[in-house]
Amino acid sequence: MPVEQTQLLYRHRNVPGINRLETYVAHGGYEQFRKAVVMDPEAIIEEVKVSGLRGRGGAGFPTHIKWNAFPKNRDVEHYFIINADEGEPGTAKDRDLMNALPHLLVEGCLCSMVAVRAAKCYIYIRGEYIEPWKSVQKAINEAYAAGFLGKNVLGSGLDFDIYTHLGAGAYECGEESALMSSLMGERGMPRLKPPAAPLPMISGVWKRPSVVNNVETAATIPAILELGGAKYAEIGVGSPRSRGTKLFSISGHVNKPGIYEIVLGTPFSEVVDIAGGVRDGHQLKTYIPGGSSMGFAPPTPLDYPFDYEGIPQNTQTLGLGSGGLMIFDETTDVFKVTHRLVDFYHHESCGKCTPCREGLDWLSKIYARIASGGGREQDIDLIWDICDSIRGKSFCALGEGAIWPVMTSLRLFRHEYLSYIHHGRNTYSEAGQLGA
Amino acid sequence: MAKFTDDTKRRLDALIARYPTAKAALLPALWVAQEVYGGWLPPEAMQEVADHLGVPASDVAGVATFYTMYNKRPVAHHRIEICQNVACMVNGADELIGYCERKLGIHAGEMTADGTFSVERVECLGACCHAPALMVGSTYYENVTEQTVDKLIAELANMPSESVNPPQSQMPEQGEF
Numbered sequence: 001m002p003v004e005q006t007q008l009l010y011r012h013r014n015v016p017g018i019n020r021l022e023t024y025v026a027h028g029g030y031e032q033f034r035k036a037v038v039m040d041p042e043a044i045i046e047e048v049k050v051s052g053l054r055g056r057g058g059a060g061f062p063t064h065i066k067w068n069a070f071p072k073n074r075d076v077e078h079y080f081i082i083n084a085d086e087g088e089p090g091t092a093k094d095r096d097l098m099n100a101l102p103h104l105l106v107e108g109c110l111c112s113m114v115a116v117r118a119a120k121c122y123i124y125i126r127g128e129y130i131e132p133w134k135s136v137q138k139a140i141n142e143a144y145a146a147g148f149l150g151k152n153v154l155g156s157g158l159d160f161d162i163y164t165h166l167g168a169g170a171y172e173c174g175e176e177s178a179l180m181s182s183l184m185g186e187r188g189m190p191r192l193k194p195p196a197a198p199l200p201m202i203s204g205v206w207k208r209p210s211v212v213n214n215v216e217t218a219a220t221i222p223a224i225l226e227l228g229g230a231k232y233a234e235i236g237v238g239s240p241r242s243r244g245t246k247l248f249s250i251s252g253h254v255n256k257p258g259i260y261e262i263v264l265g266t267p268f269s270e271v272v273d274i275a276g277g278v279r280d281g282h283q284l285k286t287y288i289p290g291g292s293s294m295g296f297a298p299p300t301p302l303d304y305p306f307d308y309e310g311i312p313q314n315t316q317t318l319g320l321g322s323g324g325l326m327i328f329d330e331t332t333d334v335f336k337v338t339h340r341l342v343d344f345y346h347h348e349s350c351g352k353c354t355p356c357r358e359g360l361d362w363l364s365k366i367y368a369r370i371a372s373g374g375g376r377e378q379d380i381d382l383i384w385d386i387c388d389s390i391r392g393k394s395f396c397a398l399g400e401g402a403i404w405p406v407m408t409s410l411r412l413f414r415h416e417y418l419s420y421i422h423h424g425r426n427t428y429s430e431a432g433q434l435g436a
Numbered sequence: 437m438a439k440f441t442d443d444t445k446r447r448l449d450a451l452i453a454r455y456p457t458a459k460a461a462l463l464p465a466l467w468v469a470q471e472v473y474g475g476w477l478p479p480e481a482m483q484e485v486a487d488h489l490g491v492p493a494s495d496v497a498g499v500a501t502f503y504t505m506y507n508k509r510p511v512a513h514h515r516i517e518i519c520q521n522v523a524c525m526v527n528g529a530d531e532l533i534g535y536c537e538r539k540l541g542i543h544a545g546e547m548t549a550d551g552t553f554s555v556e557r558v559e560c561l562g563a564c565c566h567a568p569a570l571m572v573g574s575t576y577y578e579n580v581t582e583q584t585v586d587k588l589i590a591e592l593a594n595m596p597s598e599s600v601n602p603p604q605s606q607m608p609e610q611g612e613f
Contacts, residue, residue, distance in 0.1 A: 077456075089521045089560040127505045128561055130574035130603050137608055144610075163454050166604050168463055168503035171559065185455075185462030185491070187502040206456050251523040251564035258565045292522065324564065326523055337522050344521060344559055350502075 003270070006235055008223040008245050009216070010261040013100055019135060021142040024103040030148055032222035036111040037156045042072075044115040048221065050229030052236075052243035057083055057174075057214030058291060058322040059397075060308045066211050069201035070116045078118035079210040081183065082109060082218055084125040084132070085167055085174040088291035089344060090324030093247040094215040096259040098125075098132035101219070102139035108218035109162055110148060111225060116211055121162040123215075124179055127169050137164050171348035175396050176212040178350065180205045189352045190396035216247055238265020238305025246323050250275035253282060253329040265305040268314075272302075272327065282329035285434050286412060290321025292341050293401025295408035296334065299434065316411075318404050333429040335416045338409040339367040345402035356399035359390040363406065370417065373424030380417055383410060439472050440484045448488050451607060458489045462499055465489060466506055467605040475600035476507035505604075512547035512554035513597040516588075517571050520557040523564035532568050533557060535582050539589065552593065573598025 007013075017023040024030070036044055049064035070078060082105070086094040098105060109121050125133045140162050143149045151159050165183060172178045173188035182188040183205055191197065204210025224232045224244075236243040242264040248271065251257045255276030262271055278284050284299045289311045297315035304314040312319040328337065346364040351357045363386055366379050387403040394400060410417065415436040419427045428436070440448075447468055451461040462485070469481040477500050486493040500506045518524075518533050533544055536555045540548055547554035563569035566578030572592065577584060 086562050087560060090523055090564050091560075092562045092564045095562045126562075127503075127604055128571065131576065141608070161610070163610065164607075166464065166467065166607075167505075168466070168604075169505035170503050182463065183460065184457070185459040185489075185499065186495075187499055206460075249565055251567060252526055257567070326564070328526060332526055337525065340520065340522055340525055347559065 005260070005262050005266070005274070006245055007261050008227075008235075009097070009101070009104065009219055009247065013261075019100060019102055019139070021103060021139070021146055024101075025146075028226075029103055030107055030146075032225040033107050033110045033114075033148060034154065036114045036225055037154055037158065039114065041115045041117055044111065044225070047224055047229035048115070051224045051232040052229075052241065053217065053220060053224060053232070054242070054308060055214055056216035056220065056246060056323070058088065058293075060320060063213065063217055066201060066213070067112075067116050069199050070209050070211070071202070072117075074117050074119075077120060077208050078116055079205050079208055080109060080113045080116055080118040080121040081179070081205065081210055081212045082121065082123040082215055083174060083176065083179055083212050084123055084129070084136075084215045085179060086129075086215070086322075087126055087171040087174050087348075088293060088322045088324055089341065090249060090251055090288060090326040091291050091322040092249040092251070093259050093323060095129060095132050096249075097215055097219055097247065098129070098136050102132075102135045103143070104219045104222065105136060105215055106139050106143050106148070106162060108221045110143075110160060111221045112213065112218050113160055114158070115221075116209075119159045119161065121160075122183055123162065123164045124173070124183055125164055125166055126173075127167045133164055133166060140164065170350070171344075172350040172396075172398060175398065176200070178396070179212055180210065187350070189350045190398075220244065236264045236307070238307040239309035242305075242307030242309055242320075246320075248323040248325050250325045250327070252287070252327040253279045253332070254327050255279050262306075264307040265310065267303045268306045268310075269302040271306050271325065275325075275327075278327060278329055282331065283434060284327065285330045285332055286328050286334060288324070288326040288328075288405070289315060289317055290319060291324035292326075292344070292405055293397070294318040294321040295404035296338075296412055297408070298412055317408060318401075330432040330434050331429060333416070333426045334409050334413040335420055335426055336371070336429075338405055339371055341405045342367050342402070345398065349398060349402070353395035353399070355390045356394040356396075356402070359386050359394075359399065360402055362386055363402075370420050373420070375417075375421040377418070377421055379421065380410065380414065437480070438484055439480070440469075440488065444468065444472055445488060447607075448485075450609065452489070454607075454610065459491050459495075462489060462491060462496065463503070464605075464607055466496075466500055467602060467607075470506060471600075471602050471605035475511050475597070475602070476509055507599075510551075511599045513552050513599060514572055514592045514595070515554050515556055515599050516585075517556045517558040517561075518544075519559070519561045519563065519567070519569045521560040521564075523560070524568040527567040529568040532570075532580060532582070532585070536585055539585065553589065574603040
């Protein structure tokens, strides 16, 4: 049996009616906001700094560094923006959080808004997420009625407004600068980043100080304020730079796929056990640790700390990412899975920069050729060559994320590509072979 | 023929009030236009949005064509959108798509002759832990089986369409409860 995991965000996940304000308040909800609203913003940022919290959306950037870059006054409007454009294949945690615990998100936003001195917050939700959108909007409305949103909230002299904003189907809008473009009514294309452009915390949406944080990042703030940054930082059994708990969406070939809150640094094998283990009668062939852009990992080692540092060190993948762990057993045709991902990134490339737009178009064509039995051995070199032309050269991280599953699958499962090239089919997955 | 009524314009003004600029209301405004125009955005719809928001029509067209959920041609009454991404794929999404195609006698990407149903392949719906998944209108169906599809198609035939009346256009008043 896996050891019991500390539950912070999901502590009340299964309480009936926790999506309603009165139930949420009865379980201690909005207590941290009551505390935060009279705190010095710098003191909140300090707690977050001590906690070691890193962005839960994918990049793992320390939250306090973003927040600390804001101007220390309210001379102009500041914007706090939530990235709820969850679209990374394998990731379903924000949807669950918004459906089940919308008030936790609202309270997290409010605490964060105090810290960055923002009176306005936009929650950018992907267009497909109607149910989470309704859930969050209902929570916002209840919060207005209860006086947690509106003018002069709780007598603090501060105003707080939270708006929801729906996207319309574009993976690229999960990239923070593209999300800001989209929020301003433009095509969801990324913008120049520092040092070539000012930090968004200085000039973001509408040229005002802005920050984009993930749903889960904001929802973690109340727990940090409740425990205190130092206590929060004690949670975590792996790297000293991976603290606290994280929501993982565990999918694919496991017995109990689902969303689980897991202490960072928990050994990988235990993480798989939490999801019921690899489905009965089957063996682990490969897995993607944190959303498709992270790439494929080999089935060994199994006992390493599953956190921001442990994953890249032990698996040669990009890392923890969004926490979308996808498990694949020996029946999986890794070439076919990669092909599907290449087509996904090809479809979602925004078209702004040449390496990503053209490179993925060519990759998609080459994969289609190999899949249809017309592949040539030199196609493998061609794939590497195209990856090399995208790697480090695309305008935003989409291009980089697109080639990691390609490069890692080629490195680990080159024989499956060759099988398609020589026999027009995958003899390895058909035979249920784990490796070559 | 302009289709925006005074009520439509009032709704758009309420959306504009949520942002510092009128242009920022473009995405929600296009959702409203898609509802007013019966589920898709002909050039006149984009023009009406451009006129009301004071944004060049070319910008509106650029945005409307960038996002996949704005329809550039008429759509079926009930769109069965099946996730084809990997978590669903390794749990039988392709077989499920094939089943729907055979059942309705169309290929993915097409609609039935009477315009009632379409089957579409879509990318990750964020339902990876309950794969395979599909959505129709605002509703997700998870851990879908062939039996689910049979039942769904029978039920949908008598249900109001959410593609001609997209739920995304129903932005509530701020603080409404």
